[in-house]
Amino acid sequence: xxxxxxxxxxxxxxxxxxxxxxxxxxxxxxxxxxxxxxxxxxxxxxxxxxxxxxxxxxxxxxxxxx
Amino acid sequence: xxxxxxxxxxxxxxxxxxxxxxxxxxxxxxxxxxxxxxxxxxxxxxxxxxxxxxxxxxxxxxxxxxxxxxxxxxxxxxxxxxxxxxxxxxxxxxxxxxxxxxxxxxxxxxxxxxxxxxxxxxxxxxxxxxxxxxxxxxxxxxxxxxxxxxxxxxxxxxxxxxxxxxxxxxxxxxxxxxxxxxxxxxxxxxxxxxxxxxxxxxxxxxxxxxxxxxxxxxxxxxxxxxxxxxxxxxxxxxxxxxxxxxxxxxxxxxxxxxxxxxxxxxxxxxxxxxxxxxxxxxxxxxxxxxxxxxxxxxxxxxxxxxxxxxxxxxxxxxxxxxxxxxxxxxxxxxxxxxxxxxxxxxxxxxxxxxxxxxxxxxxxxxxxxxxxxxxxxxxxxxxxxxxxxxxxxxxxxxxxxxxxxxxxxxxxxxxxxxxxxxxxxxxxxxxxxxxxxxxxxxxxxxxxxxxxxxxxxxxxxxxxxxxxxxxxxxxxxxxxxxxxxxxxxxxxxxxxxxx
Numbered sequence: 001x002x003x004x005x006x007x008x009x010x011x012x013x014x015x016x017x018x019x020x021x022x023x024x025x026x027x028x029x030x031x032x033x034x035x036x037x038x039x040x041x042x043x044x045x046x047x048x049x050x051x052x053x054x055x056x057x058x059x060x061x062x063x064x065x066x
Numbered sequence: 067x068x069x070x071x072x073x074x075x076x077x078x079x080x081x082x083x084x085x086x087x088x089x090x091x092x093x094x095x096x097x098x099x100x101x102x103x104x105x106x107x108x109x110x111x112x113x114x115x116x117x118x119x120x121x122x123x124x125x126x127x128x129x130x131x132x133x134x135x136x137x138x139x140x141x142x143x144x145x146x147x148x149x150x151x152x153x154x155x156x157x158x159x160x161x162x163x164x165x166x167x168x169x170x171x172x173x174x175x176x177x178x179x180x181x182x183x184x185x186x187x188x189x190x191x192x193x194x195x196x197x198x199x200x201x202x203x204x205x206x207x208x209x210x211x212x213x214x215x216x217x218x219x220x221x222x223x224x225x226x227x228x229x230x231x232x233x234x235x236x237x238x239x240x241x242x243x244x245x246x247x248x249x250x251x252x253x254x255x256x257x258x259x260x261x262x263x264x265x266x267x268x269x270x271x272x273x274x275x276x277x278x279x280x281x282x283x284x285x286x287x288x289x290x291x292x293x294x295x296x297x298x299x300x301x302x303x304x305x306x307x308x309x310x311x312x313x314x315x316x317x318x319x320x321x322x323x324x325x326x327x328x329x330x331x332x333x334x335x336x337x338x339x340x341x342x343x344x345x346x347x348x349x350x351x352x353x354x355x356x357x358x359x360x361x362x363x364x365x366x367x368x369x370x371x372x373x374x375x376x377x378x379x380x381x382x383x384x385x386x387x388x389x390x391x392x393x394x395x396x397x398x399x400x401x402x403x404x405x406x407x408x409x410x411x412x413x414x415x416x417x418x419x420x421x422x423x424x425x426x427x428x429x430x431x432x433x434x435x436x437x438x439x440x441x442x443x444x445x446x447x448x449x450x451x452x453x454x455x456x457x458x459x460x461x462x463x464x465x466x467x468x469x470x471x472x473x474x475x476x477x478x479x480x481x482x483x484x485x486x487x488x489x490x491x492x493x494x495x496x497x498x499x500x501x502x503x504x505x506x507x508x509x510x511x512x513x514x515x516x517x518x519x520x521x522x523x524x525x526x527x528x529x530x531x532x533x534x535x536x537x538x539x540x541x542x543x544x545x546x547x548x549x550x551x552x553x554x555x556x557x558x559x560x561x562x563x564x565x
Contacts, residue, residue, distance in 0.1 A: 044321035058230040
């Protein structure tokens with residue numbers, strides 16, 4: 001197998017892998033919300049409640065300790 | 067002083083708002099001059115009696131136009147919005163860190179120095195002659211310093227945030243920073259000619275600031291268009307998407323329609339965009355599989371692009387009356403629509419059989435401009451309109467002026483791209499036409515004659531857009547100096563504007 005053939009196979013393999021990763025990510029987004037482990041839609045409020053004294057959607061932990 | 071409540075500090079954002087307006091006006095003015103030169107060649111020598119022909123001809127002004135609208139107007143807009151949006155969605159003020167404040171100001175002043183060096187050197191005709199990467203090596207090094215300073219500011223602000231998660235816009239700003247850093251470094255790998263030795267054994271060739279690319283031939287073309295196309299990705303798409311994901315929800319008071327879709331589109335865009343640059347080199351000397359890859363990935367690119375654009379339009383669900391009542395929402399909804407339009411047109415042009423007609427024609431120029439004028443320009447102006455009342459604590463000066471500007475500029479964009487469609491396809495067809503023996507049917511000058519009316523229409527379209535931009539600059543200036551002072555409570559969502 002010459003280098004060009006090798007490049008071809010490597011390229012095809014990479015694309016396939018990345019497609020699998022992307023689709024797994026979609027599955028992860030929807031399934032974790034369905035199971036109730038994560039609520040992604042609440043993050044949309046970060047743009048709306050963005051005054052400096054508004055309560056953060058998710059506080060950073062070191063703030064909680066204070 | 068001690069007891070003053072903590073507030074966001076917009077000092078650096080204001081500085082970059084100023085350069086956005088100034089460099090936008092300069093870049094677009096040069097654009098209109100160039101369009102007039104294409105329609106009326108005499109304009110090339112308009113200052114001939116003063117002996118200034120050298121500075122007004124098309125080839126000297128062209129990189130000044132592209133670089134001032136890309137690296138002047140657009141980048142300033144990206145920086146201005148970052149120093150505004152970044153603080154707000156991370157819920158941390160620049161005033162909380164002296165270091166970040168210092169870095170922000172240093173970022174601005176270094177940026178202005180680089181802009182000055184770029185303008186002077188391009189006017190003098192000093193260029194590395196790579197499209198959108200014309201700056202010579204000393205300026206390239208300075209650009210890297212500016213970029214790293216911005217990066218330190220980004221990650222510094224993220225480091226002291228109160229909000230644990232990064233809002234989707236922040237992801238897009240980070241991608242802009244990393245993407246451009248990678249592209250700029252690799253495409254500008256160059257050797258100062260003074261250090262090189264020619265095959266004939268000469269040394270110390272050329273002036274100290276001249277350089278040659280480290281790549282040659284087809285490799286240079288490949289790296290150049292990997293850079294060129296992705297500069298569009300990470301300069302004209304990614305950061306502008308960052309803006310619309312913040313400003314449209316905030317101005318309309320509606321949270322983004324689907325946060326999940328925004329995440330998916332983000333990773334989709336990152337995954338696909340970097341492979342599409344090969345479509346600039348169709349029918350050239352690069353390997354055929356690479357050309358096909360460029361075409362295929364360009365078509366796939368419709369999905370993540372439309373994912374973001376549709377998400378924005380759906381954010382307006384149930385609130386479409388705002389499009390009629392607010393000129394600011396009009397700008398953003400039309401920007402999003404132009405984004406959809408442009409990201410459909412691009413993939414069509416990247417299909418090999420279409421590209422056989424479109425390549426090197428004015429249709430490409432039309433495509434670039436419906437994206438930049440309709441999407442980038444509209445979104446940056448809308449962002450500044452939204453920011454102005456909040457950073458100056460004043461009402462927007464005139465709603466009617468904003469509305470008039472919207473319609474004048476929309477007409478300008480429509481005239482621009484429709485004339486370039488007709489010009490481009492006419493040009494492509496005339497270049498290919500031949501008789502039964504294979505002799506070309508037209509000479510080059512035949513096409514020039516046929517295209518003249520469309521070049522004139524394009525210049526008029528560009529002029530209308532420029533007039534609108536001056537109206538925008540005036541509106542912002544009047545807001546800053548004489549708008550009614552507003553209370554914090556008036557700034558929740560829709561921007562206050564005087565009739």
